[in-house]
Amino acid sequence: xxxxxxxxxxxxxxxxxxxxxxxxxxxxxxxxxxxxxxxxxxxxxxxxxxxxxxxxxxxxxxxxxxxxxxxxxxxxxxxxxxxxxxxxxxxxxxxxxxxxxxxxxxxxxxxxxxxxxxxxxxxxxxxxxxxxxxxxxxxxxxxxxxxxxxxxxxxxxxxxxxxxxxxxxxxxxxxxxxxxxxxxxxxxxxxxxxxxxxxxxxxxxxxxxxxxxxxxxxxxxxxxxxxxxxxxxxxxxxxxxxxxxxxxxxxxxxxxxxxxxxxxxxxxxxxxxxxxxxxxxxxxxxxxxxxxxxxxxxxxxxxxxxxxxxxxxxxxxxxxxx
Ligand code: TXA
Ligand code: MG
Numbered sequence: 001x002x003x004x005x006x007x008x009x010x011x012x013x014x015x016x017x018x019x020x021x022x023x024x025x026x027x028x029x030x031x032x033x034x035x036x037x038x039x040x041x042x043x044x045x046x047x048x049x050x051x052x053x054x055x056x057x058x059x060x061x062x063x064x065x066x067x068x069x070x071x072x073x074x075x076x077x078x079x080x081x082x083x084x085x086x087x088x089x090x091x092x093x094x095x096x097x098x099x100x101x102x103x104x105x106x107x108x109x110x111x112x113x114x115x116x117x118x119x120x121x122x123x124x125x126x127x128x129x130x131x132x133x134x135x136x137x138x139x140x141x142x143x144x145x146x147x148x149x150x151x152x153x154x155x156x157x158x159x160x161x162x163x164x165x166x167x168x169x170x171x172x173x174x175x176x177x178x179x180x181x182x183x184x185x186x187x188x189x190x191x192x193x194x195x196x197x198x199x200x201x202x203x204x205x206x207x208x209x210x211x212x213x214x215x216x217x218x219x220x221x222x223x224x225x226x227x228x229x230x231x232x233x234x235x236x237x238x239x240x241x242x243x244x245x246x247x248x249x250x251x252x253x254x255x256x257x258x259x260x261x262x263x264x265x266x267x268x269x270x271x272x273x274x275x276x277x278x279x280x281x282x283x284x285x286x287x288x289x290x291x292x293x294x295x296x297x298x299x300x301x302x303x304x305x306x307x308x309x310x311x312x313x314x315x316x317x318x319x320x321x322x
Contacts, residue, residue, distance in 0.1 A: 001054050007169045008156060011128050013135075015171055020135035022168045023048075028055055030145040030159045031132050032173030033124040035095050035181050035199050036278070037153040038067065038142030039167065040132070046109040049141050053111070055166040058148040063114040064141040065097050065182070066121050069133040074098075074121045077106035077139060083192055083209055087185060090208045093125035095178050095199025099186030112141045122182055128173040144181060145170070151231050151285075151317070154179055154278045161282075179275035180309045188217060197308040199274070230316040231278075233285035233296065237318040241297035248297040249284045256299055264299075270306040277310060281317065 009015035009029070019029045023040060026048040030039050039056065041048035043066045053060050068074050071088050078100035080088055087098060102108065102119040113119050124130065133140060144152040145159045145167075153159040156172035163170075183198035185205060194202055194213040202213055243257045244250040250261030254268035262280045264273035284296050298318075301310050 001166065003165050004168055006160065006164045006167055008160075009169050009171045011171060011173045013131070016128070016131045016135045019132055019169055019171050020137075023132075023136050023140065026051070027168035028052060028166075029132075029168055030153070030156070030163065030170040031129055031142070032126055032156075032171060032176055033067075033129045033142075034126045034176060035124075035178045036176050037145040037156070037159050037170070038065075038124075038129070038140075039145040039159075039163070040067070040140040040142040042109075042136075043067075043112050043139040043141040044107050044109055046111050049109045049111045052141060052143060055163060056143060056146070056148045058143065060111065061114050063116055063120060064112050064143050066108065066112060066119055067124055067129065067133060067140045067142050068121060069130065070123060073139070074100075074123060076103070077108060078102055078119050078121050080121075084185075084187070086208055087205065088123075091200055091205075092123040093130070094123070095125075095182045096205070097122040097182040097184045097196075097198075099184060099195060108139065109141070118186070120184065126173065126176075128171055132171065149230055149232055151233060151281050152181065152278050154275075158278070158282060175275070175279070177275060178271075179277055179279075180306070180313060183309070185213065186216075188214065193217075197312045199306070199309065201305040202308055203305065228316065229319040229321045231281070231313050232317055232319075232321060233281050233288075235285055235288040235293065236295035237281075237314065238295055238297045239314055239318050240300045242299075244297040245295075247293050248295045249288050249291075249293050251280060251284060251296055251298045253299040253301050261296075264301070264310075270302070270304075270310065273301065274306045274310055277313060 252263040
């Protein structure tokens, strides 16, 4: 692929106008959302969307999330009613992605949905994401702004680490508040399904639906041994550890052993832990490589609320590598 000069754009109206200009020219620009940084491209341009798959090294059967400014804009590209409309009304703008039937009039690039008749849609809450969507004036396809299979980016520096030279710009909006990707909900055989646990706890979604979320039936990833490797640091990751072994660095949660490493949240707060997760994994990985450690041992993390998303990301980080 062509080597690009990646510019850092300021979080100002001027920076957003420059970002929108690049996007209109079919270029790729990363931008902050409240969950993680997204790698944006014009969702109506097959060429621009193809660039996302190339820059990330993403398999082209894995569809992208389309980001729009408002629920009204979402309803122009996808069928939004019933239970899904209730979720949109309650959680948008926010860390929820809905998989909806794609409307023929949507004019989305075929490659965004990887040929499916559904489309994943999200209205992000981050003011810079909102500002960019307004300046651009259309839907933006945006997966997480990291090379495929690696740890997601929650700062502009993380984005540059993985994608410098492969994208045209990144809007520097500091750290992402939520820190894990959006929860993804779809419908299978008339029942709402949690396709990915994320920034909105499943319990909160179920409270709005008035029913339990099912788990996906197809390519279901249930047992940790079968998990597809993703979010993978370069060193090994061991979960539910009580202390680090020789040669491991420690990733703690709550008060724990006095050892070298980092803590996701000393006061055992799941929101704080989610906001720290990807940055801490990156820091420990870099440190392990510097110091010749072979792995990262992670303390147990409760499975309620945001803990479900945290455990999901960690399980994938620990999964056998391909
Ligand atoms: O928080 C987030 O969701 C971030 C920010 C940037 O918005 N985006 C993100 O995108 O995490 P990505 O591409 O890393 O993950 C999108 C997930 C993928 O697992 C993909 O398979 C799934 O959404 N997906 C996209 N379209 C789908 C569809 N039509 N049906 C089922 N799953 C879909
Ligand atoms: Mg991702």
